[in-house]
Amino acid sequence: xxxxxxxxxxxxxxxxxxxxxxxxxxxxxxxxxxxxxxxxxxxxxxxxxxxxxxxxxxxxxxxxxxxxxxxxxxxxxxxxxxxxxxxxxxxxxxxxxxxxxxxxxxxxxxxxxxxxxxxxxxxxxxxxxxxxxxxxxxxxxxxxxxxxxxxxxxxxxxxxxxxxxxxxxxxxxxxxxxxxxxxxxxxxxxxxxxxxxxxxxxxxxxxxxxxxxxxxxxxxxxxxxxxxxxxxxxxxxxxxxxxxxxxxxxxxxxxxxxxxxxxxxxxxxxxxxxxxxxxxxxxxxxxxxxxxxxxxxxxxxxxxxxxxxxxxxxxxxxxxxxxxxxxxxxxxxxxxxxxxxxxxxxxxxxxxxxxxxxxxxxxxxxxxxxxxxxxxxxxxxxxxxxxxxxxxxxxxxxxxxxxxxxxxxxxxxxxxxxxxxxxxxxxxxxxxxxxxxxxxxxxxxxxxxxxxxxxxxxx
Amino acid sequence: xxxxxxxxxxxxxxxxxxxxxxxxxxxxxxxxxxxxxxxxxxxxxxxxxxxxxxxxxxxxxxxxxxxxxxxxxxxxxxxxxxxxxxxxxxxxxxxxxxxxxxxxxxxxxxxxxxxxxxxxxxxxxxxxxxxxxxxxxxxxxxxxxxxxxxxxxxxxxxxxxxxxxxxxxxxxxxxxxxxxxxxxxxxxxxxxxxxxxxxxxxxxxxxxxxxxxxxxxxxxxxxxxxxxxxxxxxxxxxxxxxxxxxxxxxxxxxxxxxxxxxxxxxxxxxxxxxxxxxxxxxxxxxxxxxxxxxxxxxxxxxxxxxxxxxxxxxxxxxxxxxxxxxxxxxxxxxxxxxxxxxxxxxxxxxxxxxxxxxxxxxxxxxxxxxxxxxxxxxxxxxxxxxxxxxxxxxxxxxxxxxxxxxxxxxxxxxxxxxxxxxxxxxxxxxxxxxxxxxxxxxxxxxxxxxxxxxxxxxxxxxxxxxxxxxxxxxxxxxxxxxxxxxxxxxxxxxxxxxxxxxxxxxxxxxxxxxxxxxxxxx
Numbered sequence: 001x002x003x004x005x006x007x008x009x010x011x012x013x014x015x016x017x018x019x020x021x022x023x024x025x026x027x028x029x030x031x032x033x034x035x036x037x038x039x040x041x042x043x044x045x046x047x048x049x050x051x052x053x054x055x056x057x058x059x060x061x062x063x064x065x066x067x068x069x070x071x072x073x074x075x076x077x078x079x080x081x082x083x084x085x086x087x088x089x090x091x092x093x094x095x096x097x098x099x100x101x102x103x104x105x106x107x108x109x110x111x112x113x114x115x116x117x118x119x120x121x122x123x124x125x126x127x128x129x130x131x132x133x134x135x136x137x138x139x140x141x142x143x144x145x146x147x148x149x150x151x152x153x154x155x156x157x158x159x160x161x162x163x164x165x166x167x168x169x170x171x172x173x174x175x176x177x178x179x180x181x182x183x184x185x186x187x188x189x190x191x192x193x194x195x196x197x198x199x200x201x202x203x204x205x206x207x208x209x210x211x212x213x214x215x216x217x218x219x220x221x222x223x224x225x226x227x228x229x230x231x232x233x234x235x236x237x238x239x240x241x242x243x244x245x246x247x248x249x250x251x252x253x254x255x256x257x258x259x260x261x262x263x264x265x266x267x268x269x270x271x272x273x274x275x276x277x278x279x280x281x282x283x284x285x286x287x288x289x290x291x292x293x294x295x296x297x298x299x300x301x302x303x304x305x306x307x308x309x310x311x312x313x314x315x316x317x318x319x320x321x322x323x324x325x326x327x328x329x330x331x332x333x334x335x336x337x338x339x340x341x342x343x344x345x346x347x348x349x350x351x352x353x354x355x356x357x358x359x360x361x362x363x364x365x366x367x368x369x370x371x372x373x374x375x376x377x378x379x380x381x382x383x384x385x386x387x388x389x390x391x392x393x394x395x396x397x398x399x400x401x402x403x404x405x406x407x408x409x410x411x412x413x414x415x416x417x418x419x420x421x422x423x424x425x426x427x428x429x430x431x432x433x434x435x436x437x438x439x440x441x442x443x444x445x446x447x448x449x450x451x452x453x454x455x456x457x458x459x
Numbered sequence: 460x461x462x463x464x465x466x467x468x469x470x471x472x473x474x475x476x477x478x479x480x481x482x483x484x485x486x487x488x489x490x491x492x493x494x495x496x497x498x499x500x501x502x503x504x505x506x507x508x509x510x511x512x513x514x515x516x517x518x519x520x521x522x523x524x525x526x527x528x529x530x531x532x533x534x535x536x537x538x539x540x541x542x543x544x545x546x547x548x549x550x551x552x553x554x555x556x557x558x559x560x561x562x563x564x565x566x567x568x569x570x571x572x573x574x575x576x577x578x579x580x581x582x583x584x585x586x587x588x589x590x591x592x593x594x595x596x597x598x599x600x601x602x603x604x605x606x607x608x609x610x611x612x613x614x615x616x617x618x619x620x621x622x623x624x625x626x627x628x629x630x631x632x633x634x635x636x637x638x639x640x641x642x643x644x645x646x647x648x649x650x651x652x653x654x655x656x657x658x659x660x661x662x663x664x665x666x667x668x669x670x671x672x673x674x675x676x677x678x679x680x681x682x683x684x685x686x687x688x689x690x691x692x693x694x695x696x697x698x699x700x701x702x703x704x705x706x707x708x709x710x711x712x713x714x715x716x717x718x719x720x721x722x723x724x725x726x727x728x729x730x731x732x733x734x735x736x737x738x739x740x741x742x743x744x745x746x747x748x749x750x751x752x753x754x755x756x757x758x759x760x761x762x763x764x765x766x767x768x769x770x771x772x773x774x775x776x777x778x779x780x781x782x783x784x785x786x787x788x789x790x791x792x793x794x795x796x797x798x799x800x801x802x803x804x805x806x807x808x809x810x811x812x813x814x815x816x817x818x819x820x821x822x823x824x825x826x827x828x829x830x831x832x833x834x835x836x837x838x839x840x841x842x843x844x845x846x847x848x849x850x851x852x853x854x855x856x857x858x859x860x861x862x863x864x865x866x867x868x869x870x871x872x873x874x875x876x877x878x879x880x881x882x883x884x885x886x887x888x889x890x891x892x893x894x895x896x897x898x899x900x901x902x903x904x905x906x907x908x909x910x911x912x913x914x915x916x917x918x919x920x921x922x923x924x925x926x927x928x929x930x931x932x933x934x935x936x937x938x939x940x941x942x943x944x945x946x947x948x949x950x951x952x953x954x955x956x957x958x959x960x961x962x963x964x965x966x967x968x969x970x971x972x973x974x975x976x977x978x979x980x981x
Contacts, residue, residue, distance in 0.1 A: 034536070036525045036528070036536055036539065037525040038524060038525035038526035038529065039525055039526070039528065039529040040529055041525075041526040041529060041935070042526065042529060042530045042935045042936055042937050042938070043529075043530075043935075043937065045615075045931065045932060045933045045935040046616075046935070046937065048894075049894070049897060049931050049933075050931075051927065051928050051931040052924035052927050052928055053924065053928055053972055085942065088532050088938075088942070089938060089939050089942055092498075092529070092530055092531075092532060092938035093937070093938055093939060108466065108469040108470055109469055109470065109472045109473055111470045111509075112470055112471050112472075112473055112474055112509055112510055112511075113473070113474075113509055113510075115505060115509055115554055137532065137535065138532075139536060203477055204477070204950070204960070240669070240792070240793050240794050241794055242789055242790075242792065242794055242797040242798065242801075243789055290794040290795075290798065291794075291798050292794070292798060298472070298475070298476070301472075302476065307472075307473070307476065308473075309473050309474065309476035309477045310473040310474070311473070311474045311477060311506075311510060311950070312505070312506040312509040312510060312946070312949070313506045313946040313947070313949045313950040313953070314946065314950070315946070316502065316505075316506055316942050316943070316945055316946030316949070317942075317943050317946035317947055317950075318946075319942065320939045320940065320941075320942035320943030320944075320945075320946060321943055321974060339974050342635075343947065343950050343951075343960075344633060344634075344635055344960055344961070345632065345634070345635070345960065345961040346961060346962070346963035346964070346967075346978055347947055347951075347963050347967055347976065347978065349969075349974070349975065349976040351973070351974050351975055
């Protein structure tokens, strides 16, 4: 089934949904399109001509272009390196109804690749500036910005395209779309599927993938593909540094909280040059103690902010690759769903079909089992949830129904509740009144829906 | 000017972490020429202007059409009727005030007629959507002037790049998975005596558990060699036995239970790495034995002078090996032991670099240091000229026919692009531009395909589907393909200018239908 048909299914469904009030567009497009002769010539040739390689269900007609221009609604998540490229690519491919979400503001270091922003825009919300620029450069295009967090309106869109910079955010989006799926008599209703196109870049490497929630591999199915974040052991940082990075982490993690150089309760802000300067000086001192060379200001900032190097070219490539599914695949067969790119040595691309994980905690609908003995402590369960390669939760909150009442066993995100439930961590599952086969409801920032786990006692 | 430097460093921070200040400097001293400001061209330039290329010049004789504006972010509807070079320069210039943008309202053919030396001033020339004849003429001028030439074309859903550079040297290739240079199979004197300074048997537990794995492996290797006739472990069985030998060295507590010694675990895990024989990589061997290295003249590029110096080093102070790289991976150890070991390698590397420098005659002192660290990773990329690719006598028949054994390989797309060029040559237009032409052009294009295959005696079969598809494209330049190609092309340009990372050699084809790509050497 190709994306055009998906979108038409979704369009029927969308018309049944009550629309949210939309912000009026700033600067430029007013909803009426300014056309000129030949404007869409390049695009038309693919939508209005049949060909030997198009999808068997594809029918060349002028309707597809009209659908793209008038009706197709696309949500772009992220207006950064990938987001800017995606907005441009979509707008120049004929998509005029685009919404963009980004909570960030513009920083000077964005300017080397996020080409919708200028030095005068530093400090302004990315979503707003991006929308303004596209709307003024591409007449008739209506990009609506959301410079704040926005939930529960994904159902409005035919396609969602992600240019996010965190795995947690991707998993959240993934979970959100999965929660919208409708099953009738155990059969998935295709009109409830919202295709998700996701991309990511790092230096000269990148990947783009197409996810059809409920049908193809989802983000959580392939969680192990993401490289683990580098965290140095505490004993190395505290007493046995060898690398300049160890010295910097020492200052960030141990020295800063101890010395509070900018006052009580003032956290280390990686964007504050004065903070970085302080960390840099102290790191040099630490390094000198151990005869370690290599601490520089640039390295210090890189470690503190966990900076990922980035250039315009890789973002352009990945957005082009990822967005191709959006427009090209309206007519062609969407092939294998995961594409990687690397241009360190020549240009390397590889495409493969990521497979669904049978017991994926996000999309398989298979109840997840937790195997522990009744004498295991709750802390062990918590550790498993955060450390398991397939779950990788951040700060799970665990609740269960005990003796008919809903009981919060442990919750980290609210200080008062954390304090109250902390003693539970050292209690055994038996002591907490949990029984074999019991359901545990677990909430976490990596999933919008509470996940149900089944406790299975080992002897 | 300190403020300006800081703001530039801030702006370019994310890319400086990839190619360093010296790479950035090379970029800022470069002046590239773009021919034809179509979407593919402006997207490529955008990705060069944003990172701060010194200057660009657009050469384009076309006036902006409505179609041009539709797929090009750097043309607006108000530029319809204006010269395309001028219109695009304005909007590209606006991206980055550090960059100097220029334009020439002229057809490249005219420039080739009247002033071919115009192109000599550029660091590199990018030719976009060029007809075959212009491309070949320009290729010949640039080849004689040794100016690198990157040909780019977006044709429907196909992207094409051809790099033409006589000899491109790469000192910093930044390989992804480089082998370590530990010299455990032939430890140099300073390393030997450092290893000897350790006595594992008589160490206290704290020291024993924080001894670097390199030392551990070295010690046990000494033991093994003495027991095995100076033969290191070679096959899997022997390596396993060697690992066992190391494991036996783990301290045991009073109850004879092995202690938790992570450094020993690391040693066992890294046996393969440690036993990698010290060897000059084949690529480097080839360079050392090359003609350019053997015959150094006053005209030789500094790369070859430096390589020659390395060759002489290998033959004398190096005792058959390259200069020591000087870096070691991080490993479990206490600070002092690690730093001391690291310094043994570092100091030896500096010593070797000094020896190489002595072999070098002129002002290559700084280049010498960088090169020694990268000695294993030196690369040279030589692309054939367009003339050679296109000549019946030197066409790379083998490459073409072997890839065409799979009739859907990207090679068929290359042949179709050649056929389409031929069509343009004959009919002064591309096939299928207007709807009514699509059907009737199929047979005309097929004639071009056949004449192409015949001329080059290529015994391959091209499916009719591809001929149909290329008529369908109607020479369209969809923005997403142009954007992909623009990103790819810009990065290759940066590689050429910075001499870092390895460029492709020499033909790249991207198929946006299947999201696949391939690189051929034609």
